[in-house]
Amino acid sequence: MTLPTSLPHLGAIAADYDILLCDVWGVIHNGRESWPDACEALARFNREAGHVVLISNSPRPARDVVAQLDALGVPRESWRAFVTSGDATRMELERRAPGPAWIVGPERDAPLYAGLDLLRAQGVEDAAFISVTGPVDDTTETPEDYRERLAEGAARDLELICANPDRVVQRGDQIIYCGGALADVYESLGGRVIMAGKPFGPIYELALKEAEDLLARPVDRSRVLCIGDGVVTDVLGANAQGLDCLFVAQGIHGDAARGADGALDAARAAELLQGETAYARYATLDLKW
Template sequence: MTRLIETLQEVSAGYDALFVDLWGCVHNGRTPFPAAVMALQRYRANGGIVILVTNAPRHRESVAAQLDRIGVARDCWDSIATSGDSARAAMYRGVVGEKVFYIGEPSDHSFFDPIQIVEDPVAIERVPLDQAEGIVCTGPFDPHADPANLRPQFLYAKQKGLKLLCANPDIVVDRGESREWCAGALAALYMDMGGESLYFGKPHPPIYDLARRRLRQIAQVPDDRILCIGDGIETDIRGAMGEGLDSLFITGGLSALETGTHYQPDPTMLTAFLNKAQAAPDFAIGFLR
């Protein structure tokens, strides 16, 4: 039974570390949520550790720089684990070959920056699709365009037997008031067409392995003392359930309409939503505060 809470403080004493989603929980892609930042600052001031666990398709230094640009205070987090770093490690180990067709926006080109955590990384070359050994996807070319526009390229890639490395399993994200497609939508389309997609962000295990490594660099914390916080029922909550970790569902993010969330979710709508999703977060709250 999911417990509806008013503030993080109601339950935070039971946990030594938080795995916190970013987009929709701490910021909206443009500005931080002050109450969320203050809640994390308060938690850290009481000795807690905050690991930001994000499906951003970039390395953690790039994400940290973005947080600085939009004004998320540095003292509300300790370390960052990104799906980008998890996927980059796999790419530089050669899981989709050395010659790759890249799908994504120029702002995510840092995905191809040199990597230090892989011994003897392969030399990655971006090439046209007809020369590619695999596909790397950090997101759509145009986040507002219908993913189905890529069907012709995906049909060709499937016929060649190319694997698609998905650096962000999110389907959509809300940037301010605008909803955008993410790499997960393209990876799902490719799989629906019979292709093979490889995932490295939430809810899949590799990013949780990375988050635990980041946490161990600070302190040894058992799984039953870790709380996962996020607004993605199919990413943050499904991932936490798969890892056997407790979770706090932020209902006012991606699922605000479905859960009737204004300040807090409508309890009846929340129950119906969770039942339909077959998800059971330990706690729920309208917004992180």
């Protein structure tokens, strides 16, 4: 088992990188409040080292998530570009328009479909494919609430487009289900799932294109660092792209990587990663400069 290097401060390695591809939920906010130390670390990287590209599995286009970041107090100087799973997923939806699509998700995710020539099916029985952003009510519903309807879609061999590959996120002190958890159920039923967000390639293509524009030159991938708290999304995504990764081992994992002294236990962090056959060059509990 290869241990990640414990990294208490981002500033210690900032000079080694031109670009940070930084996760959002679980790294710089928890859905209720932003974390000033993390925001300041990114702002200082922008000022002193390179450029921060936020890369989120939000199912909405980036332009519609900026207002959420503003409301949570994430300073604009903490990032220079922003791409989301929603941005990448719209390309998949366009290929399948006009559908119709059985759309599953809360009303707040409606911007994902804005401007697309996509018809809405009344239910799975009259759909050409399924589009999922998450449970309709993520405060009360679980993936099992959708099993029966998803089983019908799998029996009809419908593709399921999942706009948010995250299985869970932390909202305040609660863990809530996301689209990836519904996609897991669908795959367990034999259904076909398409995802464009982390850990899959399309969202990284968009993010690295933004990085190239910021640098005004080709990106040296050896000088790109991915930051995130999701092992199966952020870390495996970085691994698949051959990019260095800083694993934020608190986030959705709580205190699982914390030692008896309250500091990061690199061996415990490695165990979290090894469970998904993932590897991170660095690990930390909280993002700080």
